[in-house]
Amino acid sequence: MRSVICRLVFSIAILQPSAQVSTPDSPTYVAAVVEYSPDTGSPGDSVADIVSKNVAQYVPLIRRAAEQEVDIIVFPECGLVTYGSSTKFATPLPHPDDRVNPCTDTSSNVAEAIRTLSCAARNHSIYVVVNLPEVHPCPDATNWSSSGVVYYNSNVVFDRNGTVVARYRKFNLFGEVWFNITSEAELSVFDTDFGVTFGIFTCFDIIFEKPAVSLAKVLGVRDVVFPTAWYSELPFLTAVQAQASWSYGLDVNFLGAGYSLPGEGSAGSGIYAGKEGPLVTTMPGVPTTQLLVAKVLKKTPRNTTPVLENVWNAGDSIEATPSPNIFSDVHRDNSGIWMMRDYLEPYETLLLTETEFFSTHTLCHNELCCDFEVAMHTDNQGQNSLGKSYIYRLAVFDGIRSYTFKTGGVQVCAVMFCTNNSLSSCGYEMETDEQERFATVFDYIHISGNFRLNNSLQLPNTLLEDYKVLSADAFEFTREEIPGESEVKVNMRTKKQNLNLLTFAIFGRDFSKDGGPVSQPSVDDTNHATVAHLLSPIATLLCMNSYFYVKFLV
Known part of the structure; x- marks a missing residue:
């Protein structure tokens, strides 16, 4: 026990x-x-x-x-x-x-x-x-x-x-x-x-x-x-x-x-x-x-016009079956919480460098293009004793991802944190107990993109140090349907300066692609695919989430 x-x-x-x-x-x-x-x-x-x-x-x-x-x-x-x-x-x-x-x-x-x-x-x-x-x-x-x-x-x-x-x-x-x-x-x-x-x-x-x-x-x-x-x-x-x-x-x-x-x-x-x-x-x-x-x-x-056909449906049942999985990494962060990491390798990304005090970029992945405006500066006092602090990448994804037991369509425009210059370091927290991990100060971030309108959902997505989120008065999030197009223009911008930012993103779900196949991993990602293949039979035996079975096997 x-x-x-x-x-x-x-x-x-x-x-x-x-x-x-x-x-x-x-x-x-x-x-x-x-x-x-x-x-x-x-x-x-x-x-x-x-x-x-x-x-x-x-x-x-x-x-x-x-x-x-x-x-x-x-x-x-x-x-x-x-x-x-x-x-x-x-x-x-x-x-x-x-x-x-x-x-x-x-x-x-x-x-x-x-x-x-x-x-x-x-x-x-x-x-x-x-x-x-x-x-x-x-x-x-x-x-x-x-x-x-x-x-x-x-x-x-x-x-x-x-x-x-x-x-x-x-x-x-x-x-x-x-x-x-x-x-x-x-x-x-x-x-x-x-x-x-x-x-x-x-x-x-x-x-x-x-x-x-x-x-x-x-x-x-x-x-x-x-x-x-x-x-x-x-x-x-x-x-x-x-x-x-x-x-x-x-x-x-x-x-x-x-x-x-x-x-x-x-x-x-x-x-x-x-x-x-x-x-x-x-x-x-x-x-x-x-x-x-x-x-x-x-x-x-x-x-709204309520549609009540399925309310209190106590009729027939069907058994759930797991769908194919491309597995992502797990790690224990400094807070004591065992963390998963999204499979970020298919994303189109761009490293933000310390010299880019103000920059504009457009990144595209498949049918989604995202425009970024970023104003930032470096506060060297935010570095820890090893001289390290988080750095950031712009990231765009338009495709189908695995949720271990189901797959779903996702559209994302994001600024996300990394521990070094490589994409493989993104989504991991720094292995230090020191609080000084944030040297980058974001004076302003503006993200915009044309997302799919039908069978979709777009959400503001923020993450700060200690797993807090931005207050509602710290950012602006708007959606505007484009006449004659099956697209919606989504804008998200900060309204305050931010020092302890981990993630600032528009996170979209494209429900029309749910159940479709995930992108095949590249040659460089064979470790992820191998882990997924080996663990998939075990996944059906344990409860709630893949963290559970990975923990006892890695």
Whole structure:
């Protein structure tokens, strides 16, 4: 049994004191997310024992949130059972339409953990969002499962009375071969008594159009709950970075609760206010249980034409299968977080030199051309004792990348950090404990490009030292559709001087290319391809992300 030394921290970050529980007329509501380091059990513990221990930690967190007049609290993916437990623990979940209250309805066929959490929501009058494995009868046992059941990675939502008001089954699985998926992505939403409608999706779902983007663009959802066991990837997809980027780009309030095991790559939670930026975030380098609380301004509903065909779809299921992978490197950074690195070698890049105080460049890769304006200067005091500091490359990519178990179309225009002049050093942090790693001061950065308009999404993507992101008032991000063209002009520029910058980018997804083949590695990249080939069978056996299996093999 893995031993985990957990530092238990209850950090309360409240923007303003709350006088009472929010109502439909309140301009704000109070939200809480939990960065949670689970109890992984003691030698001899069963999975049921581990679940009981984690439920025993959830209940006081719910109580603490209620003491802060919190309206809704979100727990992370895998928090009750810990990842790697497969379906050794799974429970039936009531359909939300049935309005079952497991706390008061003892005849409901649910695990005791569900009953306890329902009672905690009821006792403390708070909405509670929890992730756990769900078991459900097969629609057709002959075709679907010899055991007669299917399993889902599910979120369940209890209202203030403990009633099940929402359920969502994760659609984009990351190698979780013991789980099934529904035939269509569920667009799962729930209304609250404080006048806010929330959408739900889980972890890897944030990368894809369905259900995540569809909730915002089709149903007009302005508030999202997001349980996750995220594994960060430099330079574009660290946890807080990805959450803040999605929240800003879709302009939704976003409640992200993260599983905290940084030594194996998982950390990062936050509450975000769309284009107003992050309200409170954390990305700890040690296993931490941390309660984050913020007062959130309600957003005006979007004008959309809802399409509800897939809401609460509890019908047929299909099993997930892994797709081919081109594997990227992993390393442990100075914060203690086990980090992935994107496969950057296919990018078109240009090194920014110290002599370029002001420069303009145009870089193209396939059909995407990006224009860069960069004003910078060197602060030699930022160099560490070895005389080293980060240097930077401009980078452009238009193609299909691997997400280990799926592939996706990506369009990126970026300024990204490197440790030396070679592209192979980009996306790695400096191996020094000294803070003086930033000698380059960016006075101004402007990036623009014509991105694909249809079946696409463009997001602002920033990363600073200590895995923070730029505040909303530190940059400008605009999109303008080009009349008569299937393109959108995207501009992103800084509004303040920046010293501790790691990444500044327009990160675009081209959903029309999802599922396509990734670019073949060049001769110089055979090590990456070889590692991917050797590990791909093992990937199907382990939970959540490729960090997990690489760690024990390299």
